[in-house]
Structures are given as structure tokens and as C-alpha cells.
Amino acid sequence: MSSLKIGVIGAGVIGRSIAEAVLGAGLPVTLVDVSEAARTASRALIETSLKAARLFGLPNPSLPRTDQILANLTVTHDYADLADVDIVIESVPEQWEAKRDAYVELERACKDSCLYVANPSVFPIAKIAALTHRADRVVGVHFMNPVPMKKTVEAIVNPAVSAQASRRLFDFLDRIGMRAIVVKDAPGFVSNRIMMPVVNDAAQLVEDQVATAHDVDAIFRECFAHKMGPLEMADLIGLDTVLYSLLRLYEELGGDRYQPCRNLVEKVESGKLGRKTGEGFFVYR
Numbered sequence: 001m002s003s004l005k006i007g008v009i010g011a012g013v014i015g016r017s018i019a020e021a022v023l024g025a026g027l028p029v030t031l032v033d034v035s036e037a038a039r040t041a042s043r044a045l046i047e048t049s050l051k052a053a054r055l056f057g058l059p060n061p062s063l064p065r066t067d068q069i070l071a072n073l074t075v076t077h078d079y080a081d082l083a084d085v086d087i088v089i090e091s092v093p094e095q096w097e098a099k100r101d102a103y104v105e106l107e108r109a110c111k112d113s114c115l116y117v118a119n120p121s122v123f124p125i126a127k128i129a130a131l132t133h134r135a136d137r138v139v140g141v142h143f144m145n146p147v148p149m150k151k152t153v154e155a156i157v158n159p160a161v162s163a164q165a166s167r168r169l170f171d172f173l174d175r176i177g178m179r180a181i182v183v184k185d186a187p188g189f190v191s192n193r194i195m196m197p198v199v200n201d202a203a204q205l206v207e208d209q210v211a212t213a214h215d216v217d218a219i220f221r222e223c224f225a226h227k228m229g230p231l232e233m234a235d236l237i238g239l240d241t242v243l244y245s246l247l248r249l250y251e252e253l254g255g256d257r258y259q260p261c262r263n264l265v266e267k268v269e270s271g272k273l274g275r276k277t278g279e280g281f282f283v284y285r
């Protein structure tokens with residue numbers, strides 16, 4: 001297990017956070033992204049986050065030095081660099097073309113025994129597995145953001161998955177200190193099936209001027225004792241990812257509650273994607 005090599009596809013909000021958590025557990029990571037800007041930003045952001053974690057003793061006070069951890073990170077555009085990875089975690093955008101392109105490349109590049117871990121917000125894992133010729137080695141893990149701090153994940157293991165692949169998944173999650181809650185394969189699983197419509201409703205309330213974004217979130221924090229309100233959480237996830245997730249829920253399940261409200265669509269259209277662009281429902285500059 002200690003010689004495991006991990007690939008992460010997509011160096012965006014969640015991919016680089018997954019890479020950081022895996023690196024923190026002492027495993028080497030090859031991080032692949034088609035965008036040069038994302039590749040450059042990811043290394044710097046992982047470094048900043050590791051330094052902050054070390055400074056505050058979180059999540060692990062005995063974390064090795066940042067430069068030692070970063071020596072285990074390879075950032076590349078080239079899927080061929082995944083030839084010897086044992087487990088690959090896919091985190092490209094919640095859009096079908098992006099998923100399809102990524103799995104075509106993965107099937108070309110990875111060795112036969114490689115375990116594929118899909119990390120979608122909504123797409124069912126079986127649908128993603130059908131993009132490959134190895135449904136017995138495609139499992140789902142829905143990681144939570146920021147990954148080094150959120151030690152519980154949803155895990156999806158369909159009946160087509162082999163017992164060996166399932167064991168490898170749970171050994172890996174154990175190795176990186178994650179507790180898995182196993183759920184059935186359904187659009188949005190549990191977390192996003194509940195949270196995405198809540199975010200949509202919260203955005204609609206702001207659009208209807210029932211309350212400001214600040215007050216909607218304050219009600220969740222102060223009345224329900226949530227650590228974070230739904231709009232701050234949406235900004236952390238990325239409003240484009242929230243929008244894509246609602247669209248995917250609408251396609252998969254139908255129903256007005258998944259139809260994205262105008263407020264959310266307009267924010268994404270104007271490039272206000274949340275923390276990643278410095279502004280969403282709140283401003284982060």
C-alpha cells in the first residue's frame with residue numbers, strides 16, 4: 001500500500017484539494033489538467049494551503065515539511081504520465097463532454113489494473129463507468145471541499161464492481177484518513193440531492209428580495225448552527241459547478257426544484273463564480 005501512486009484528473013477547486021489531501025498522507029500524486037493556467041495556479045495554491053495547515057497544526061500536526069510533500073507532486077498536461085498510477089481520481093467539470101474526453105484519455109493512458117475513482121457531484125457512477133470498458137474497476141467517491149479538512153466522503157460501489165476493486169477503494173480511503181459513508185448510486189447521491197436545491201432556494205430568496213445573501217446565511221449559522229450558510233458554501237464550491245449540478249439534477253430527475261434560478265445563472269454568465277474568481281454571492285478581495 002505504501003508504494004501506491006495516485007493520479008488526479010482536473011486541477012480545479014476540488015481536484016487540487018484532493019491532491020493536497022493525498023500528498024498529506026504521504027502518497028505521490030500526478031495531477032493532470034488541460035489548462036496551463038489551472039496547472040500553474042494549482043501548485044501555488046496547494047503550497048499555500050499546506051503552509052497554512054502546517055502553521056495552524058491542521059489537519060495533522062506531524063505533517064512533513066511542505067517542500068518534502070511537494071516533491072511528491074507532478075503537475076502535467078500529459079495523460080501519458082499516468083502510465084504507472086494505481087488509482088486515478090477524476091475531477092473534471094460536471095459536463096458530459098468533459099467527462100467523456102477524460103475517460104477516453106484515461107483508457108488510453110492507464111494500465112489495465114488501474115482503479116478509477118469518479119468524483120462527480122451528480123452524474124451517476126454507472127453512467128460514467130459505461131464510458132469505459134472496465135465497469136468492474138470504476139467506483140464513486142464524492143469528496144467534500146476542502147478535502148484535507150473534511151474527513152467523511154460518500155462512496156458508491158455498484159454491483160458491477162469486483163470485490164478486489166472495492167477492497168482497494170476502502171484500503172485507499174483508510175490510508176488517506178477518510179471515513180466512507182456508502183450510499184446507492186443515484187443522481188446527486190445524498191449530499192447534493194439535498195444541498196443543491198437548498199442553494200437554489202437560497203439564491204431565489206435573494207432574487208425575490210426576501211432577504212440579503214448575508215441574512216439568508218446568518219439564519220443558517222445563527223438559527224440552525226450550521227458552520228456556513230448555503231450561499232457561502234456555494235461560493236466555496238464554485239457557482240459554475242453549482243449551476244452544472246442543478247442542470248444535471250434537472251436532466252436526471254426533472255422537477256422545478258432543480259431548475260436553476262435567474263440570480264444564479266446571471267452570476268455565472270457574468271463570471272462571478274465565487275471564491276475562485278473573487279466574487280460570487282459575497283466578495284473575497
Ligand SMILES: NC(=O)c1ccc[n+]([C@@H]2O[C@H](COP(=O)([O-])OP(=O)(O)OC[C@H]3O[C@@H](n4cnc5c(N)ncnc54)[C@H](O)[C@@H]3O)[C@@H](O)[C@H]2O)c1
Binds near residue numbers: 038092119245
Ligand atoms: N467544487 C467542489 O466543491 C466539488 C466537490 C465534489 C465534487 N465536485 C465535482 O468535481 C468535478 C470538478 O469540479 P471542480 O469544482 O474542481 O471544477 P473546476 O472547474 O474548478 O475544475 C475542473 C478542472 O478540470 C480541468 N479539465 C477540464 N477538462 C479536462 C480534461 N479532459 N482533462 C483534464 N482536465 C480537464 C479544467 O481545466 C479545470 O481546471 C465536477 O464533477 C464537480 O461536480 C466538485
